[in-house]
Amino acid sequence: xxxxxxxxxxxxxxxxxxxxxxxxxxxxxxxxxxxxxxxxxxxxxxxxxxxxxxxxxxxxxxxxxxxxxxxxxxxxxxxxxxxxxxxxxxxxxxxxxxxxxxxxxxxxxxxxxxxxxxxxxxxxxxxxxxxxxxxxxxxxxxxxxxxxxxxxxxxxxxxxxxxxxxxxxxxxxxxxxxxxxxxxxxxxxxxxxxxxxxxxxxxxxxxxxxxxxxxxxxxxxxxxxxxxxxxxxxxxxxxxxxxxxxxxxxxxxxxxxxxx
Amino acid sequence: xxxxxxxxxxxxxxxxxxxxxxxxxxxxxxxxxxxxxxxxxxxxxxxxxxxxxxxxxxxxxxxxxxxxxxxxxxxxxxxxxxxxxxxxxxxxxxxxxxxxxxxxxxxxxxxxxxxxxxxxxxxxxxxxxxxxxxxxxxxxxxxxxxxxxxxxxxxxxxxxxxxxxxxxxxxxxxxxxxxxxxxxxxxxxxxxxxxxxxxxxxxxxxxxxxxxxxxxxxxxxxxxxxxx
Amino acid sequence: xxxxxxxxxxxxxxxxxxxxxxxxxxxxxxxxxxxxxxxxxxxxxxxxxxxxxxxxxxxxxxxxxxxxxxxxxxxxxxxxxxxxxxxxxxxxxxxxxxxxxxxxxxxxxxxxxxxxxxxxxxxxxxxxxxxxxxxxxxxxxxxxxxxxxxxxxxxxxxxxxxxxxxxxxxxxxxxxxxxxxxxxxxxxxxxxxxxxxxxxxxxxxxxxxxxx
Numbered sequence: 001x002x003x004x005x006x007x008x009x010x011x012x013x014x015x016x017x018x019x020x021x022x023x024x025x026x027x028x029x030x031x032x033x034x035x036x037x038x039x040x041x042x043x044x045x046x047x048x049x050x051x052x053x054x055x056x057x058x059x060x061x062x063x064x065x066x067x068x069x070x071x072x073x074x075x076x077x078x079x080x081x082x083x084x085x086x087x088x089x090x091x092x093x094x095x096x097x098x099x100x101x102x103x104x105x106x107x108x109x110x111x112x113x114x115x116x117x118x119x120x121x122x123x124x125x126x127x128x129x130x131x132x133x134x135x136x137x138x139x140x141x142x143x144x145x146x147x148x149x150x151x152x153x154x155x156x157x158x159x160x161x162x163x164x165x166x167x168x169x170x171x172x173x174x175x176x177x178x179x180x181x182x183x184x185x186x187x188x189x190x191x192x193x194x195x196x197x198x199x200x201x202x203x204x205x206x207x208x209x210x211x212x213x214x215x216x217x218x219x220x221x222x223x224x225x226x227x228x229x230x231x232x233x234x235x236x237x238x239x240x241x242x243x244x245x246x247x248x249x250x251x252x253x254x255x256x257x258x259x260x
Numbered sequence: 261x262x263x264x265x266x267x268x269x270x271x272x273x274x275x276x277x278x279x280x281x282x283x284x285x286x287x288x289x290x291x292x293x294x295x296x297x298x299x300x301x302x303x304x305x306x307x308x309x310x311x312x313x314x315x316x317x318x319x320x321x322x323x324x325x326x327x328x329x330x331x332x333x334x335x336x337x338x339x340x341x342x343x344x345x346x347x348x349x350x351x352x353x354x355x356x357x358x359x360x361x362x363x364x365x366x367x368x369x370x371x372x373x374x375x376x377x378x379x380x381x382x383x384x385x386x387x388x389x390x391x392x393x394x395x396x397x398x399x400x401x402x403x404x405x406x407x408x409x410x411x412x413x414x415x416x417x418x419x420x421x422x423x424x425x426x427x428x429x430x431x432x433x434x435x436x437x438x439x440x441x442x443x444x445x446x447x448x449x450x451x452x453x454x455x456x457x458x459x460x461x462x463x464x465x466x467x468x469x470x471x472x473x474x475x476x477x478x479x480x481x482x483x484x485x486x487x488x
Numbered sequence: 489x490x491x492x493x494x495x496x497x498x499x500x501x502x503x504x505x506x507x508x509x510x511x512x513x514x515x516x517x518x519x520x521x522x523x524x525x526x527x528x529x530x531x532x533x534x535x536x537x538x539x540x541x542x543x544x545x546x547x548x549x550x551x552x553x554x555x556x557x558x559x560x561x562x563x564x565x566x567x568x569x570x571x572x573x574x575x576x577x578x579x580x581x582x583x584x585x586x587x588x589x590x591x592x593x594x595x596x597x598x599x600x601x602x603x604x605x606x607x608x609x610x611x612x613x614x615x616x617x618x619x620x621x622x623x624x625x626x627x628x629x630x631x632x633x634x635x636x637x638x639x640x641x642x643x644x645x646x647x648x649x650x651x652x653x654x655x656x657x658x659x660x661x662x663x664x665x666x667x668x669x670x671x672x673x674x675x676x677x678x679x680x681x682x683x684x685x686x687x688x689x690x691x692x693x694x695x696x697x698x699x700x
Contacts, residue, residue, distance in 0.1 A: 137435040144431055148422050151509060153551075157485045158418050162432060165414055165478050169436050172467070176439040183446065233510075264571040264600050273597040277586075284585040284623075345579025348547060353598045354571035488548045 009086040011227045012236045018220045026217045032210030040203035053117045058203055060110040062211035063103045064128070067135055068170070070100035070215060074142075075167035078160035088223070090156035091230070093163065094146055095222040099215060101139035107132050127181035131174050138166045152230070264354035274350075274363035281340075282371055288336060289371045296329040296376060300383045311388045318387035319397070319448035326376055326401060326444075327437050330408040331430055333372040337364050337413060338420045338483070347420075347487055357480035361417075365409045365476070373405030389452060396451035396461070403464040404444040410468075410475035411436050417482035439467060495558035497572070497646045498522050499544065499678065504553030506539045513539055514699055517553075521647075523676040524693055526669065528683060531699030537682040538578070538651055540699065544680055545575045545649045557647075571600055572646040576653060580636035584625030588616055588635045591624060592642060599643045610641040614664065629656040640668060648672060648679040 040058035074096040081089035111129045112122050123129075145162055149155035231237045265273070282289055303321045304314055341347040350360045380401055384394045415433035419425030447460035498521060505515035513536030521527055529537050542548040544555060546562045546569065555562050557569040582591050592607050605613075611620055614634040624632055633656050640648060653665050662685065669679055670689050681687070687694075 134435050134438055137431075141428075141432045141435060144428055145418060148419070148425075148428055153507075154485060154488060158482065161414070161478055161482045161485065162418060165411075165436070165474075168474065169439070172439050172470075173435075176442045176463075180442045180446065264567075265597060270598055273594060277594050280590065281583065281585055340583075341581075343579070344581060344583065345577055346581035346583060348575065348577055348579070349581035349595070350598075351547065352545060352570050352573060352575050354567055354600070355598070356567055488542075 009084075009088045011087060011231050011234075014088050015224060015227055018224055022217070022220050022224075025213055025220065029210055029213040029217050032206055032213060036203050036206035036210050040200075040207060044199045044203055051117075053114055054200075056110050056114040057200075058207045060107060060114060061204060062208040063107040063110065064132060065208055066211050066215055067100055067104040067107050067132060069212070070096055070103060071135065071138070071163075071170060072167060074100060075163040078156070078163040082157055082160040082164075087230075088227070090152075090160075091223050091226045092219060093160065094156065095226055096219060097139055097143050097146065099218050099222070101136060101143065103211075103215075104132055104136045104139060108136065125181070127178045130181070131177045134173055134177065135170070138170070142166065267355060267359055270353070270355040270359055271363050274360060275367055278363065278367035279370070282367070289333075289375075292329040292333040292372055293375050293379060295332055296325050296379065297383065299325040299328060300386070304386070315388040315390075315452065318384060318389045319393070319445045319452060321387065322380060322383060322397065322448070323400075323404075323441055323445040326380075326405065327408065327434070327441055329376065330372055330405060330412065331433060331437075333368065334409075334412040334416050334429065334433070335426060337368050337416045339416075342420045342487070347483070351483060351487055357483060358476035361413055361476040361479045361483070365406075365413050365479075368413070369406050369409045373401070373409060376405060377401050389448070392454075393448055393452040396457045397448045399461055400444040400447040400457075400464060403461060403468050404440045407440050407464070407467050407471045408437060410471040410479075411440075413479040414475055414482055417479040417486060419486075420483070421486040440464070443467065495560075496523070497558055497676075497678070498556075499647060499680070500556040500559075501544065502554050502556070504543060504550040504555065506536055506543060506548075507551040508536075508539065515552075519695070519697060521678045521680065521695070523646075523678055524673050525678045525695055526673055526687075526689060526693065527678075527680045527695040527697060528687060529680065529697045529699065530683065535699035537699060541575070541649050541651050541680060541682055542577075545573055545647075546570070547575070573649065574599070574640060574643060574645050574647070575649040575651075576636050576639070577651045578655075580633060582624050582632045582635045584623060586624060587621050588624055588627070588638070589620040591635055592638050595639045596642045599639075600645060602642055602644045605642060607642060610638045611635075613641055614638045615660070630658060630661060633657060634661065634664075637665065637668070640672070646677055648677065648681075650679065650681045652682055652684070654683060654685050 036058065041055055044055075046052045046054060074093050077089045077096065078093035080086055081093060108129065111126075111132070115124050115126075115129075116122055142159055142162055146155050146159045149158060228237055228240075300321060303317065307313060307317070338347060341350065351357060353360070377398060380397055381394050384397055389397065412433055415429050415436075416425075418432065419429045422428065443460050443464045447457040447464065450457040450460060500518075500520045502518050504517050506513040506517075517540070519527065529540060531537055539548060543550050546555070546566065549563075557565065557572070562569045582588075586594075588611055589607060592610065596602075596607065608620065611617065614637050616631060616634055616638070619627060619631065624635060627635070633653075637653070648669075654662050657665065666687060666689050669681070669687075672679060673689070
């Protein structure tokens with residue numbers, strides 16, 4: 001495990017391996033989401049109470065699951081980077097934040113869109129939406145702290161502490177908001193998840209899996225870009241750049257070889 | 261060779277030091293308290309002096325004001341020590357870093373939380389809160405304000421090295437304050453409407469224990485990172 | 489505490505590298521200090537003198553390599569190591585709102601105190617007699633540095649790490665620091681000092697380290 005962690009932690013190794021995995025993960029993502037969308041939007045019945053607006057759920061719920069999940073992954077990656085000083089983990093944590101914030105934002109927007117026909121208002125202080133809003137604040141704080149430092153290593157280490165503190169707080173915030181909500185609104189309105197029909201469950205699960213893989217795809221792509229950016233002065237990235245430019249115009253390579 | 265002083269001796273020295281420094285800068289202690297009073301005064305002016313309305317809003321208003329004033333005084337916790345190099349000296353003292361953090365948090369609470377506790381009954385009377393609710397307000401502030409100082413210490417420790425850390429600090433710390441706000445204001449609200457506030461208060465107590473056991477370590481780690 | 493006596497006091501840095509932003513300040517740097525050694529760190533501005541000293545006392549982490557005190561990595565034995573260390577940086581941590589006496593008293597109470605010298609004697613020795621009870625912010629830069637230097641006299645530690653200790657000092661101040669260094673080294677102490685000035689300390693082992 002230890003050896004593997006350090007081997008995988010080396011930027012070059014990560015870049016090569018992730019390059020091989022990426023097309024497969026990306027393909028699976030597209031497939032799952034397309035099938036899920038078809039089943040959810042066309043093949044499944046409309047809810048007898050919520051009508052067609054129930055279909056927002058196929059985006060809303062997977063996004064909501066992702067938003068929490070990504071925060072925990074981010075905190076775990078940040079902790080690994082902080083404790084064992086592994087660069088890839090630092091990068092993975094840093095690039096996860098904007099992705100997680102986007103999913104949180106999507107959750108809020110779709111929740112609001114769903115709320116209009118259901119509650120008759122664009123915004124309801126419902127427990128789930130409120131905790132998503134606070135989660136968005138946590139993401140924004142993390143991103144702001146990350147970008148406030150000039151030194152990358154300090155930025156990674158400082159924001160790692162924040163992510164860990166945030167991860168301890170996420171469940172506390174979640175349950176206190178839940179409690180606050182039941183006290184202030186006894187007739188709490190939730191998305192009717194308890195009595196879900198099988199024809200709805202399948203597309204929902206497909207979409208959830210698809211969104212998880214979408215996160216993995218985005219994470220790999222962004223981490224790879226960031227690795228190239230940070231390692232741009234290292235030998236292997238230089239070689240890679242030369243090999244790539246060699247494909248487009250072999251003259252450049254020849255001229256640069258002659259210069260040596 | 262002589263021995264380094266024990267943990268409690270060091271804690272005492274550090275607290276005495278910070279209180280002495282605060283005594284030399286009295287205005288800095290008073291400002292957040294004046295802020296607290298002014299913010300609470302703004303609400304009747306903005307909402308109208310209707311007693312029922314004020315009574316209804318009082319728990320939330322008092323707690324939000326307490327949150328903001330605690331946050332305003334946070335920056336002083338490490339800032340001047342960072343500027344003049346004292347923070348490096350404190351980090352290099354033989355005591356573990358969490359002793360320094362605990363001393364700082366305790367002084368911050370003595371200078372911001374405790375005075376708030378003394379002022380709160382007066383302001384609660386202005387907002388027509390019932391005597392029972394005022395007792396619960398005091399209990400909730402007594403349990404909740406130390407949590408604000410503890411969580412705040414992490415935020416300041418993370419931002420102390422940054423040039424414009426003030427706004428960022430509020431962005432980091434306020435979301436983490438939300439559970440305290442919910443439980444604190446909830447306790448007073450329950451008492452004001454004649455319900456038992458025991459559950460709220462015990463959760464506040466649990467939050468206090470949790471932050472007491474975790475925050476000093478996190479803030480200590482953050483300080484090391486900021487000073488580097 | 490027990491293994492403190494077992495291993496003889498020594499400071500060792502092995503193959504350390506320091507990175508600031510994108511630039512590597514130095515790499516593959518190794519050094520060792522034993523009782524009675526004085527290490528002078530020289531080099532132009534921006535060569536990493538301050539960074540090196542901060543790494544040596546554990547305030548900053550090297551991007552690779554290890555610093556050992558009495559044979560153990562200092563990140564493992566932080567509290568013990570710090571009990572035997574004094575660091576004076578550019579900002580020397582003298583509080584302007586406190587008097588020199590109060591500043592010194594707090595510094596002594598937090599460290600391993602020396603029993604054979606009073607605070608007044610120490611302030612007298614660094615030339616601050618008569619200034620004990622005025623706020624330190626009213627003192628000159630040189631006088632404030634002397635308050636920081638007095639810390640070296642009232643504590644009993646093995647290792648002094650001094651970053652440009654001669655800054656803002658007059659010639660008598662410079663001689664004072666040199667005398668203090670000589671006394672410390674003669675008692676089996678060790679010191680790492682960064683400086684632009686030539687240092688006149690007779691009869692000690694001087695290790696010179698040039699950063700470029």
